Each structure stands twice: as structure tokens, then as C-alpha cells.
Amino acid sequence: MNILVFNCGSSSLNYKVYYFDNTQIHLVNHGKAHRVGTKGNEPSFIEHHIKGSDERITTPIENHQQAAQHILDHLIRANQPFDIIGHRFVHGGDRFQQSTILTPQKLDALKTCLPLAPIHNPNSLSVIETCQNVFPKKPQYVTFDTSFHASLPESAYTYLLPFSIIKKYGFRKYGFHGLSYQYVTLEIAKHLNQPPEKLDLIVCHLGTGGASITAIQKGKSIDTSMGYSPLPGLVMSTRTGDLDPLLPPFLSSMFHLNPEQLTDIFNKKSGLLGIAGFSSDLRDILKKVEEDKDQRAVLAWEIYVHRVRKYIGCYAALLNGFGALVFTDDIGAQNWQLRQSVCQNMTWCGIALDIEKNKAAASHQLNRLDAPESSVKIFSMPTDEEKMIALEGIKLFPPLGDRSC
Amino acid sequence: MLIFEPCNDRVRWMTYDGYQLNSGEFNTSFNEVMRIATKLISQATCVSYILQNGGSLFNQPVVPLTPEHLENLEKVVPYHYDANNTTYRLACTGLDLFAHIPQYICCNTAFFYGLPPYAKYYALPYELTQKGINRFGGDGLYHQWTWEIVQEKHPGCQRLISINLHENPNVAAIANGNPVETSLGFSCLEGIPSATGCGSIDPTIPLELMRADMSATSVEYLLARQSGWNNLVGTPMSLAELLQSPSHPQKLAREIILNNLIKAIGACMAAMNGADILVFNCVGLSEMLPSIREICNQFSFTGIKTTLPNDNASKTNLELNAPDSPIKIIASEYRLAHAIFNMCYSSE
Numbered sequence: 001m002n003i004l005v006f007n008c009g010s011s012s013l014n015y016k017v018y019y020f021d022n023t024q025i026h027l028v029n030h031g032k033a034h035r036v037g038t039k040g041n042e043p044s045f046i047e048h049h050i051k052g053s054d055e056r057i058t059t060p061i062e063n064h065q066q067a068a069q070h071i072l073d074h075l076i077r078a079n080q081p082f083d084i085i086g087h088r089f090v091h092g093g094d095r096f097q098q099s100t101i102l103t104p105q106k107l108d109a110l111k112t113c114l115p116l117a118p119i120h121n122p123n124s125l126s127v128i129e130t131c132q133n134v135f136p137k138k139p140q141y142v143t144f145d146t147s148f149h150a151s152l153p154e155s156a157y158t159y160l161l162p163f164s165i166i167k168k169y170g171f172r173k174y175g176f177h178g179l180s181y182q183y184v185t186l187e188i189a190k191h192l193n194q195p196p197e198k199l200d201l202i203v204c205h206l207g208t209g210g211a212s213i214t215a216i217q218k219g220k221s222i223d224t225s226m227g228y229s230p231l232p233g234l235v236m237s238t239r240t241g242d243l244d245p246l247l248p249p250f251l252s253s254m255f256h257l258n259p260e261q262l263t264d265i266f267n268k269k270s271g272l273l274g275i276a277g278f279s280s281d282l283r284d285i286l287k288k289v290e291e292d293k294d295q296r297a298v299l300a301w302e303i304y305v306h307r308v309r310k311y312i313g314c315y316a317a318l319l320n321g322f323g324a325l326v327f328t329d330d331i332g333a334q335n336w337q338l339r340q341s342v343c344q345n346m347t348w349c350g351i352a353l354d355i356e357k358n359k360a361a362a363s364h365q366l367n368r369l370d371a372p373e374s375s376v377k378i379f380s381m382p383t384d385e386e387k388m389i390a391l392e393g394i395k396l397f398p399p400l401g402d403r404s405c
Numbered sequence: 406m407l408i409f410e411p412c413n414d415r416v417r418w419m420t421y422d423g424y425q426l427n428s429g430e431f432n433t434s435f436n437e438v439m440r441i442a443t444k445l446i447s448q449a450t451c452v453s454y455i456l457q458n459g460g461s462l463f464n465q466p467v468v469p470l471t472p473e474h475l476e477n478l479e480k481v482v483p484y485h486y487d488a489n490n491t492t493y494r495l496a497c498t499g500l501d502l503f504a505h506i507p508q509y510i511c512c513n514t515a516f517f518y519g520l521p522p523y524a525k526y527y528a529l530p531y532e533l534t535q536k537g538i539n540r541f542g543g544d545g546l547y548h549q550w551t552w553e554i555v556q557e558k559h560p561g562c563q564r565l566i567s568i569n570l571h572e573n574p575n576v577a578a579i580a581n582g583n584p585v586e587t588s589l590g591f592s593c594l595e596g597i598p599s600a601t602g603c604g605s606i607d608p609t610i611p612l613e614l615m616r617a618d619m620s621a622t623s624v625e626y627l628l629a630r631q632s633g634w635n636n637l638v639g640t641p642m643s644l645a646e647l648l649q650s651p652s653h654p655q656k657l658a659r660e661i662i663l664n665n666l667i668k669a670i671g672a673c674m675a676a677m678n679g680a681d682i683l684v685f686n687c688v689g690l691s692e693m694l695p696s697i698r699e700i701c702n703q704f705s706f707t708g709i710k711t712t713l714p715n716d717n718a719s720k721t722n723l724e725l726n727a728p729d730s731p732i733k734i735i736a737s738e739y740r741l742a743h744a745i746f747n748m749c750y751s752s753e
Contacts, residue, residue, distance in 0.1 A: 072561035106542060115613075155660040159606045160598040161632045169617075171610055227607030228688050235528040243527055245603060247538065248611035251623035254483065259615040265530060274530040296531060302523035306676075310586070314668035321706025334705025348707055350680030385439075 010209025148178030175224035215315035350375035458485035517542030550744035578673035603632035645689030
């Protein structure tokens with residue numbers, strides 16, 4: 001069975017094709033559309049790695065629907081077969097607690113979840129619809145980023161709001177990037193040759209669009225920086241992260257802004273873009289900091305770093321110490337400057353980074369980065385949400401011989 | 406000294422002469438303000454008005470009340486509508502009524518005016534941060550006072566975490582006398598939940614409530630007055646009472662508050678690469694001791710070690726750390742009137 005997996009980031013679209021030989025899965029093809037819809041210095045492009053040949057196509061990509069169309073056209077031209085298509089959907093609210101096969105009813109239910117994650121959910125939906133248009137007969141399924149955080153204790157997911165309001169709207173902390181946290185936990189366990197149940201980790205999932213951080217105790221999520229929606233927590237490319245809850249009503253009264261305008265400001269015009277002004281990409285901002293110490297770029301960089309450090313402090317305390325700190329996803333795995341800034345002056349909680357190892361770390365593999373005096377192990381590694389999505393697909397569509405029910 | 410402390414739709418008054426404290430509450434109607442003010446006038450040798458949020462216009466903790474400061478008071482009313490409006494109205498009345506004695510505006514955000522930019526600014530569009538939509542913090546008078554008191558006894562302390570345990574619990578990190586982090590934000594709502602305030606929640610939630618046709622004012626009221634641990638417990642309760650409650654639903658509320666305190670202290674440590682001293686300023690010190698020890702034990706990974714205070718220790722100021730603990734732990738009674746009294750007189 002061949003599985004095509006789409007993974008929608010807020011400014012990227014990853015795809016991978018896996019072949020499942022009834023015992024193991026093998027990655028056969030993959031690629032990624034970069035800088036989808038971003039305002040930056042560099043143009044959008046798609047990389048394809050198909051059947052041993054690498055290709056990079058620079059082309060304007062205004063949205064995820066265009067990115068998906070490009071990728072499907074490319075797969076058709078390359079004669080790449082696939083049987084099922086899997087997607088990552090950021091927020092399933094209360095209606096979706098686990099992966100599900102897509103039916104017309106489920107699709108309607110997904111549409112009601114769009115406002116829960118206004119940056120991601122509409123993008124994922126547009127990819128799903130593009131696939132339906134091009135391949136109306138292929139079965140599709142959806143996985144959710146909220147599943148890994150089902151283990152959050154009541155004290156972590158409860159907001160101290162009136163009970164009637166909580167009940168009416170379903171307000172609670174859900175948490176996101178679950179597929180990534182699940183993958184990272186399994187990989188670190190494998191690397192340390194320990195069962196996941198023995199691991200106390202702080203994992204920083206720092207993507208080019210979204211970013212979050214999770215405290216993992218005995219292999220399970222006990223707190224995470226995102227909430228009911230993917231807006232709170234760390235500073236992101238265009239999202240504010242944490243804000244005083246009084247600010248939405250205050251700004252609405254003060255500047256006569258309606259909830260739609262505020263949602264747009266907090267989700268699409270804030271974060272790194274809001275502070276720095278010229279780009280939403282941390283790499284552009286770092287370049288500007290290094291080149292000419294641009295004041296707003298420096299501020300954006302410092303706020304971003306400070307927020308990550310703050311959360312590491314919160315979770316170190318909540319865990320009463322921890323075994324390993326992990327940096328993952330694009331920024332986490334690639335940006336040594338960020339890891340160095342985050343780990344500076346953090347000896348109080350046992351963090352001591354090996355500066356040379358950190359600089360030399362290759363972004364495509366797992367790297368051990370702690371200095372000998374560090375009581376905390378430090379890792380950088382790529383994440384692989386697509387592999388987790390493919391594994392979920394195999395559970396939903398077991399091989400024919402196995403279809404006992 | 407007569408002190409007015411506005412809080413929601415009430416005002417607390419305190420008279421304090423350095424030894425004896427009297428206090429009471431009144432509502433903010435004009436008649437009531439006049440009645441109380443006239444009653445207390447004979448006892449007062451000076452008056453302090455606590456300003457809960459001074460925005461960007463008050464960066465000194467204590468300033469004399471003058472007509473020009475009154476003008477600024479009016480400008481910052483929107484930053485904490487109920488409380489600031491009360492302070493403004495009290496000050497207007499007081500300027501005439503108490504013209505014969507010294508009067509001060511004591512601003513609870515002034516201390517945090519000096520927060521480093523990376524802690525002060527939200528990741529909002531730059532224009533909004535320039536318009537003063539920043540983290541102002543709160544309870545600054547008491548945090549600053551705590552730093553000064555600790556310096557008298559422990560002059561070597563460079564990194565202090567000041568933890569105020571009352572109906573609006575909050576935490577501040579102070580390095581060499583300067584604020585570097587606080588759990589409070591633009592208002593006193595951010596951070597650790599309070600008796601009636603929701604604490605840090607996903608900002609999407611107020612937006613969704615407003616989208617569901619609630620007015621901005623009613624959303625503010627809901628988050629600041631109808632939420633918090635009182636709502637979960639079902640009855641008004643002091644923090645000391647809550648921390649002593651072992652059963653559900655108090656237990657859940659207690660766990661939420663403790664976890665939030667632990668996280669806020671951890672965030673302060675991250676801002677200073679640890680701490681030299683933790684000071685817990687408590688309304689109800691003896692009732693809170695077990696919880697303070699519980700909080701500190703959560704930091705055993707930093708080497709912190711707690712101990713039981715000995716029996717003949719002072720009842721208002723206790724050292725709770727073991728002799729070999731790298732971080733000192735002090736627990737003392739939260740005495741706002743005492744702090745304000747001393748800060749006003751030392752400002753002369």
C-alpha cells in the first residue's frame with residue numbers, strides 16, 4: 001500500500017509518499033513547498049525528491065491550494081501511485097479526539113472546526129478539497145494535533161472561567177503539535193534505549209510558522225504552551241503568543257476594532273512580523289540583527305528568545321527538574337544561534353550547551369549538544385509528523401488480510 | 406497616614422501611624438466618599454492614593470498630588486477603568502478636602518516601568534506597543550519595598566523573587582534592584598488566576614465571546630469579576646482559606662493556583678539564572694506555611710531545601726530554608742500600609 005501524506009504548516013506544505021510492505025513503512029518520495037504565502041525577502045519554491053532525483057522549482061505560491069495542486073500535478077507526471085491520502089488537521093475541537101476516515105459527514109464536521117485554528121484549519125481544508133477534486137475516488141483520512149495532549153491533567157486544561165461559559169463554548173486547553181511531540185518522544189526513547197514512560201522532557205517545537213513547547217512527564221504531556229487555539233504561548237511568525245486576556249476587550253473599546261479585525265491582528269499581523277515589520281521569518285530577522293543591528297529586528301529576536309526561556313523555566317519547575325531538552329522542527333533543528341541564545345545562563349536548571357557541538361549540529365539528524373557539566377541532555381533533531389500520520393493511516397486502513405472486523 | 410486602595414467597585418481605607426492599623430471598606434458613590442473622608446480627616450496627617458495602573462505616565466512610585474498630576478491621573482483612567490477612575494475621583498475630592506496636609510499618589514506599576522524591553526513588550530504590531538499597549542505589571546510598591554527590606558538584612562542578595570500571596574497572587578523577579586520579570590501583564594488579569602479573575606487564558610476566548618455578541622465591557626466583567634477560584638469553589642474565599650482546603654472542588658482550584666505559582670517562580674528563575682532569595686509575602690502567613698513549603702519543595706532540583714521554623718521564631722518573618730540551601734526562603738506577613746507608610750516618608 002502507498003500512502004500520500006500532506007502536512008500543512010502555516011507557511012509550508014510538506015508531502016511524503018510511503019510504501020507499506022505489511023510489516024514496515026518506507027519513505028519513497030518526498031518534497032516541500034516553502035514560504036507559502038509569506039512576505040519575505042526570498043521567493044517561494046517547491047523541492048521534490050522523487051525516485052532519487054532532486055528538483056527545486058521556484059514559483060510564486062500564494063496559498064496552500066496552489067501548493068497542493070503543484071504537488072499533485074508533479075506526482076502525476078512522475079507516475080507515482082498512491083492508495084490513500086492522509087492529512088494533518090490542527091484542531092478537531094471536541095468532535096475529533098482521534099484520527100478518522102473522511103466521509104461527507106465528517107467533512108461537514110471539519111468545516112465547523114475552521115474558526116478554532118484560523119491560520120491552519122482553512123489551509124488543511126483547502127488541501128483536502130484540492131485532493132478531492134483531482135482524485136475523487138481516493139480514500140482520505142485526517143489526523144489531529146490535539147491527540148497527544150489528551151493526557152493533560154484537569155489542573156492544566158481547566159481555565160478558571162464561569163462553568164456555564166466553559167460548558168457552552170467548550171473552552172479548555174487542547175494543545176497542538178501533538179504528532180511532533182509523539183514522534184520526538186519515541187525517537188528520544190529509542191536513542192536513549194529507555195521506555196518513553198521513563199522520560200521527563202521539555203520539547204521545543206519551533207517551526208517557521210507556529211511554535212510551541214511541552215512539558216512531558218513519564219512520556220506524557222502534562223502542560224503545553226498553546227491552548228484552546230494555537231494562538232497563546234511562544235511568539236510565532238505572525239501570532240502574538242501570550243497576551244493579557246484583558247487586551248481583546250480593551251483594544252476593541254479603545255481603537256474601535258471588532259472581533260474579526262482583532263483575530264486578524266493577533267493571528268496574522270503580530271508575532272515576529274508585527275515587531276520587526278519587514279518579515280515574519282526568524283531567519284530574515286536574525287540576518288538583519290547580524291548585519292546592521294536593526295532595532296526592531298533585535299527586539300523581535302530578543303522577545304522570541306525570552307519567551308522560549310521563560311517557558312523552559314516554567315516547565316523545569318513544574319517537572320521539578322528534567323532529563324532532556326529537545327529542539328525540533330525547522331527553527332529548532334536548524335538554527336544554532338537560537339539554541340545558543342536560549343541555553344545561555346540557564347545553569348540554574350542544569351542546562352549547559354556545548355557551543356561547538358551546537359554549531360556543528362546537522363539539521364537532518366539527531367544531535368547530542370550538552371556539555372559534560374550539563375545535568376540535562378540537550379538534543380536537536382528534525383521532527384517527522386508525516387511518518388506519524390502514515391502510521392495512523394495504516395491503523396485506519398489495515399492490510400486486506402488483517403481486516404478481521 | 407490615611408491610605409485609599411481602590412479595588413474593583415470598592416475602596417479600602419487604612420489609617421496607619423507606624424504601629425496601629427485600622428481599616429475598612431466603602432463603595433465609591435460620591436456621598437459615601439464624602440462621608441468616609443470627613444470622618445477620617447481628623448486622624449490623617451497625610452493621605453496616599455494608590456493608583457493601580459499608571460500606564461506610561463507614572464514612572465515614579467510616589468509622587469505628590471498636584472493639579473498637574475491630577476491631569477495625568479485622568480489620562481490613565483482607561484488603563485484600569487474601575488480602580489483608576491476611583492483613584493481619580495478620590496484625588497479630585499482630596500485635593501480640596503485635604504489641602505492642608507501632604508498627599509501622595511502611590512503607583513503600583515511605576516516599579517515595572519523599567520522592565521527590559523523583551524519582557525515589557527508583547528509580540529503585537531509595533532504601532533500598538535508604541536501606543537502604550539505593554540506589560541505594566543502591578544503590586545510594584547510592595548515588590549520594591551520587599552527588595553529594600555531584604556537589602557537591609559541581606560545586602561549580598563542580587564537576585565530576588567518576590568511572591569505576593571493575597572487575592573491577586575503575583576510574582577516578580579528583581580535583579581540588583583531592577584525588575585526583570587513579572588507574572589502580571591498589561592493589567593492584573595494576566596498571570597496567576599485571582600479570587601475573581603481568570604488569569605492567563607487563551608486570548609482567542611475573549612474574542613470568541615465578543616463574536617458571540619457579548620459587549621467588550623461585559624467580557625471584561627466576566628473575566629475580571631466572575632471568574633477565578635471563587636467561581637470554581639462557589640463561594641468567596643481568601644487565598645489562605647483556599648490553600649488549606651483539602652476537598653473537591655477547592656482541591657482543583659488549589660492545584661491550579663499552586664501550579665501557576667510554581668511556573669511563575671520558574672519563569673523568574675529563567676530570567677536571572679536562578680535566585681538568591683525567595684520572599685513570600687502572605688495575607689495569612691501561618692495558614693500558608695505548608696503550601697509555601699510545598700511550592701519550594703518543587704524546586705528541589707535547584708538544591709533548595711526547606712526546614713521547619715523553630716518555635717520561638719518571629720510570627721511575622723520566618724526563614725524556611727535549611728542552612729545548606731543555596732537559595733534562602735523568607736516568609737513574611739503582607740503589610741501594605743506599612744510599606745506605603747515607609748515609602749511615602751522616605752520619598753520626602
